[in-house]
Amino acid sequence: MPRKSAYKVFLTADEKRQLQNTARKYTSPYCYVMRAKIVLLASEGLSNKQIGQRLDLPRQIVSKWRKRFFDQRLAGLQEMPRCGRPGAFPP
Numbered sequence: 001m002p003r004k005s006a007y008k009v010f011l012t013a014d015e016k017r018q019l020q021n022t023a024r025k026y027t028s029p030y031c032y033v034m035r036a037k038i039v040l041l042a043s044e045g046l047s048n049k050q051i052g053q054r055l056d057l058p059r060q061i062v063s064k065w066r067k068r069f070f071d072q073r074l075a076g077l078q079e080m081p082r083c084g085r086p087g088a089f090p091p
Contacts (some may be wrong), residue, residue, distance in 0.1 A: 005063065008068035009042040015074060016043070035077045038065045 011019070022036040024027050034055060041051045048062040055062075070078035 003047075005042075005048055005066060007042075007066050009039060009066060009069060012042045016040070018074060032077070035069075038062050039069045039077070042066050042069075042091070045090050 019036040019040050023033055023040060025033070028036075037052065037055055038051055038057075041054065042062075046054075048066065049057045051057070051062045052059045064076065070076075
């Protein structure tokens with residue numbers, strides 16, 4: 001029996017527009033494009049497994065970003081500060 005996510009994603013018109021713009025940009029970092037696509041597909045009612053198959057991502061990654069968006073909205077899709085020593089090389 002397929003599992004349903006407890007985190008239903010409903011987008012406002014502004015959020016949907018911002019996510020679509022991010023997903024279409026060729027200059028956006030790959031990780032932001034994939035996060036935007038995950039949320040857009042989740043708003044269409046697809047399961048984590050279906051989204052993972054479409055985007056060639058593990059179900060756990062899809063679940064992580066769906067939950068972060070549900071909890072924090074667009075701000076949740078940004079990078080969080082990491083612990084540990086800062087990088088020695090500039091980006």
